[in-house]
Amino acid sequence: xxxxxxxxxxxxxxxxxxxxxxxxxxxxxxxxxxxxxxxxxxxxxxxxxxxxxxxxxxxxxxxxxxxxxxxxxxxxxxxxxxxxxxxxxxxxxxxxxxxxxxxxxxxxxxxxxxxxxxxxxxxxxxxxxxxxxxxxxxxxxxxxxxxxxxxxxxxxxxxxxxxxxxxxxxxxxxxxxxxxxxxxxxxxxxxxxxxxxxxxxxxxxxxxxxxxxxxxxxxxxx
Amino acid sequence: xxxxxxxxxxxxxxxxxxxxxxxxxxxxxxxxxxxxxxxxxxxxxxxxxxxxxxxxxxxxxxxxxxxxxxxxxxxxxxxxxxxxxxxxxxxxxxxxxxxxxxxxxxxxxxxxxxxxxxxxxxxxxxxxxxxxxxxxx
Amino acid sequence: xxxxxxxxxxxxxxxxxxxxxxxxxxxxxxxxxxxxxxxxxxxxxxxxxxxxxxxxxxxxxxxxxxxxxxxxxxxxxxxxxxxxxxxxxxxxxxxxxxxxxxxxxxxxxxxxxxxxxxxxxxxxxxxxxxxxxxxxxxxxxxxxxxxxxxxxxxxxxxxxxxxxxxxxxxxxxxxxxxxxxxxxxxxxxxxxxxxxxxxxxxxxxxxxxxxxxxxxxxxxxxxxxxxxxxxxxxxxxxxxxxxxxxxxxxxxxxxxxxxxxxxxxxxxxxxxxxxxxxxxxxxxxxxxxxxxxxxxxxxxxxxxxxx
Numbered sequence: 001x002x003x004x005x006x007x008x009x010x011x012x013x014x015x016x017x018x019x020x021x022x023x024x025x026x027x028x029x030x031x032x033x034x035x036x037x038x039x040x041x042x043x044x045x046x047x048x049x050x051x052x053x054x055x056x057x058x059x060x061x062x063x064x065x066x067x068x069x070x071x072x073x074x075x076x077x078x079x080x081x082x083x084x085x086x087x088x089x090x091x092x093x094x095x096x097x098x099x100x101x102x103x104x105x106x107x108x109x110x111x112x113x114x115x116x117x118x119x120x121x122x123x124x125x126x127x128x129x130x131x132x133x134x135x136x137x138x139x140x141x142x143x144x145x146x147x148x149x150x151x152x153x154x155x156x157x158x159x160x161x162x163x164x165x166x167x168x169x170x171x172x173x174x175x176x177x178x179x180x181x182x183x184x185x186x187x188x189x190x191x192x193x194x195x196x197x198x199x200x201x202x203x204x205x206x207x208x209x210x211x212x213x214x215x216x217x218x219x220x221x222x
Numbered sequence: 223x224x225x226x227x228x229x230x231x232x233x234x235x236x237x238x239x240x241x242x243x244x245x246x247x248x249x250x251x252x253x254x255x256x257x258x259x260x261x262x263x264x265x266x267x268x269x270x271x272x273x274x275x276x277x278x279x280x281x282x283x284x285x286x287x288x289x290x291x292x293x294x295x296x297x298x299x300x301x302x303x304x305x306x307x308x309x310x311x312x313x314x315x316x317x318x319x320x321x322x323x324x325x326x327x328x329x330x331x332x333x334x335x336x337x338x339x340x341x342x343x344x345x346x347x348x349x350x351x352x353x354x355x356x357x358x359x
Numbered sequence: 360x361x362x363x364x365x366x367x368x369x370x371x372x373x374x375x376x377x378x379x380x381x382x383x384x385x386x387x388x389x390x391x392x393x394x395x396x397x398x399x400x401x402x403x404x405x406x407x408x409x410x411x412x413x414x415x416x417x418x419x420x421x422x423x424x425x426x427x428x429x430x431x432x433x434x435x436x437x438x439x440x441x442x443x444x445x446x447x448x449x450x451x452x453x454x455x456x457x458x459x460x461x462x463x464x465x466x467x468x469x470x471x472x473x474x475x476x477x478x479x480x481x482x483x484x485x486x487x488x489x490x491x492x493x494x495x496x497x498x499x500x501x502x503x504x505x506x507x508x509x510x511x512x513x514x515x516x517x518x519x520x521x522x523x524x525x526x527x528x529x530x531x532x533x534x535x536x537x538x539x540x541x542x543x544x545x546x547x548x549x550x551x552x553x554x555x556x557x558x559x560x561x562x563x564x565x566x567x568x569x570x571x572x573x574x575x576x577x578x579x580x581x582x583x584x585x586x587x588x589x590x591x592x593x594x595x596x597x598x599x600x601x602x603x604x605x606x607x608x609x610x611x612x613x614x615x616x617x618x619x620x621x622x623x624x625x626x627x628x629x630x631x632x633x634x635x636x637x638x639x640x641x642x643x644x645x646x647x648x649x650x651x652x653x654x655x656x657x658x659x660x661x662x663x664x665x666x
Contacts, residue, residue: 009318040271044315047276052319054280054357154441154467154481158488158537160530161467162522162549163596170596171470183530196533198541201445201489201504 001030001121002094003128004037004114009048015111016049016090020059023086024049024113025079025101026066027093034128036114037092039066045092045113070097076104083108136206136213142194144185149202151178157199233258234350235278236343238289239267239305241297242331243339250340257347267291268301268308275312275326285325285350287343292330302330322353364461365433365665366405367516369639370545370574374664375632376639378435378547378576379403379651382412383423392423396430398648402655403432404663405462407547407641410437414474421451425458435518436460439468444484445493449503452494456513464518464547465490469596488541491519495542519543521575523560524553524599532563539573546573547641550580550591552623553599554630561636570636577631580643581650582620585609621654628658 006012016022024042032038046062053060065082067075070093083089083101088109091098094116102110118130133150139157140147149155153171160179163170167180186192204210240263248261260283264270267290278286288309296302306328313323327346331339369376379399384391399406406427410420417423424434436455438448452463467487471479485493494517496502501512519538523531535546551557557577564570582588585608592600604623611619624642631637640660644651655661 009315040273043273044271044276047273047280048315048319051276051279051321055320153470154486155483156467156486158486158534158541160525160527160534161487161597162520162525163470164525164527165597166526171472177526180527183527195530196537198488198492198537201485204484 001033001119002096002116003034003118003120003130004031004092004094004116005034006036006041006045006092006114007112009045009052012045012090012113013049013052016060016088019087019109021061021063021086022049022088022090023063023065023079023082024090024092025070025083026064027070027091027097028066028068031092031094031097031114032066033122035126037094041092042066045090070094071100073100073104076101080105133207135202135204136210137203139202142199143182144189144191144194146178146182146185148178148182151176151181157202158195231258231355232285232347232351233260233283234285234287234347235260235262235283236287236289236346237262237264237267237270237274237278238331239291239301240265241295241333242267242289242291243333243336247336247339247343257351259343259347266296266298266301267305268298270305270308272308272312272315275309276315279316279321279325279356284356285327285346285353287346288326288328289331289339289342290328292332295332321356325350325353325356362461362514364405364516366435366462367544369404369664372664375660376405376574376576377403377655377660377663378405378407378639378641379648380407380409380641380643380645381423381427381432381434381648382409382646383418383420385415385417387418389426392418392426393430395648396427396432399651400431401663402652402661403642404639404665405433405435407435407437407464407643410439410466410468411442411474412437413469414441414471414476414479416474416476421455421458421460424455424460428459433462434460435462435464437464437466438490439466440483440485440487440490441468441471441481442479444482445489445504448485448490449493449497452497452513452515453509456515461514461516462518463494463515464520465494465543466520473596487519488537491517491538491542516544517542518545518547520549521546522549522597523551523557524549525597528556528560531560532567532569535564535569535573536567539569543573545576545638547576548578549597549599550578550643551627551631552588552591552604553601554627556599558634561634565636570638574638575636576639576641577634577637578641578643579624579627579631580645581624581647581654582608582616583647584613584616584620587620617650621650621657624654625657628654628660632658 024046026042027037042064046064065079067078069075090111090113092113098112119132120128120130123129135149153169164177169175169177275286290302290305293302309328316323329342381395408420408424420436424436427434465487471481494515497512498514501509521535588600588605588608591598
């Protein structure tokens, strides 16, 4: 899923300052799961903004809605009426959702209410970890399904570096050394030989380095 | 400003677990204290969502007290622990919007010790009276 | 100008090599480089020039290497893959060769969060293994990474780092073999305080036949004080300072700390000279270049063959 984290309330209050009628639009898929932008977070944020504004004797009207996914037209459409009634949209979706809304509603200011942090998993309730950078050219077969591009602080394809000690990364003792994990797992799978050979430099053209990416599925275009 | 003068203006919302104490406590308090007390009974304190606490403030409460069972006495195992985490989180949120987090308090209580529960409620009332109304305009 | 570096010549002739280190200044002051060069000249065969070590901005290793050549010292230019993509790295290798720099040490580089500008974007387009192969392909095939035939390709003597004290231990020898395959002619190790672990590592390397394929220069850093020993143990990534070394440093009065540090260093060097598969030493006297001459002399490693 896409993991996100709500922006600090002070920043949100600053970016919504010019508007009198605000729609806080939640997204019911990824960011709901990571407690950043589902119905509950929309309601909490709306309440906080109202309290904060009242304290400063400022006025604002806040509408609340959450759609299933802000990255799909069918769901965005459900919010169209509400969007038309407000001065601005504070989207609690990931960066993709924010831009999807902006594309469909050219005249309405759309503001981000969360910081999109990474593509990851919920490792345990309340703990989210980054697992994928969307490089567009998956090499997990070689690395025992542990991504060195994402999980090694130096993106090493022929690691580990000299900073790996006791299974921890040199950057921070809270970071597991991805290469220790890769070696342990490949040893367990009997596939350590994957690493004896030189792994050539990565072709980054499929990543963001190649410019904004686009996927076209002819078979689904009517 | 003395506490007696403002006491009638002060409102305290108490979220509590159904199992934490019986109704007699609420009557007991209401008889004795001149304060707008609102008791909200929940099936389990873990149902205290962030937004419920915030909305209590929005609807005029000057303080919120969350009373939950002892951790080891929770019928739903993790309910009291979850409630504690929610309250800690909302305290942070209140601080961010410059509302004194002391307006929100949290205690573990036991149905076997009603005197202790009464004492906690009374102290919370004094605490909120001392802090004063949330909006002074 | 001969294409073969002093360092390469000495190692090829089977002589015990000695290299030193020079950290470029945090500024454009060339006098600092000249001062360090004068302290090292005649006592080491080549001098490592660090590349923004610990991710702190300093004069570039290429420029500082060029200044060292002028001052009469042979540089080993360090190059990390942290800050430059493959285009920039290759371009700088061409530039370095054109300035007479004949040795290169290919490294990953300390992560930028350690440095003075942790907000920086890191690059890591290629890793140190790829850099080794790139320099080797330039030298042996005359081609850049795109396969383009270079006009007067650089023919550098190629070094890599190895850290016998990092984990996982068993994999360290596999990685050494990979570095040799990728192009390493010589290896410089992390500073050695834990002789037992180093001995174990080089024994494994020897058994794999790796010490015949590559020259290994064992790293040493003289300790100035017990405080420094503890700092190295706790704060420096990939370092292994055993408790016994710390105790020994603590066991002497403060004013004798430096003397004791040098004594430990000399004992380590003596053991290393007896160790099969060690072809030389790399003395990293961090901001203590004035002691290098003393260490080399007391170790009985003077005069240097080509000075």
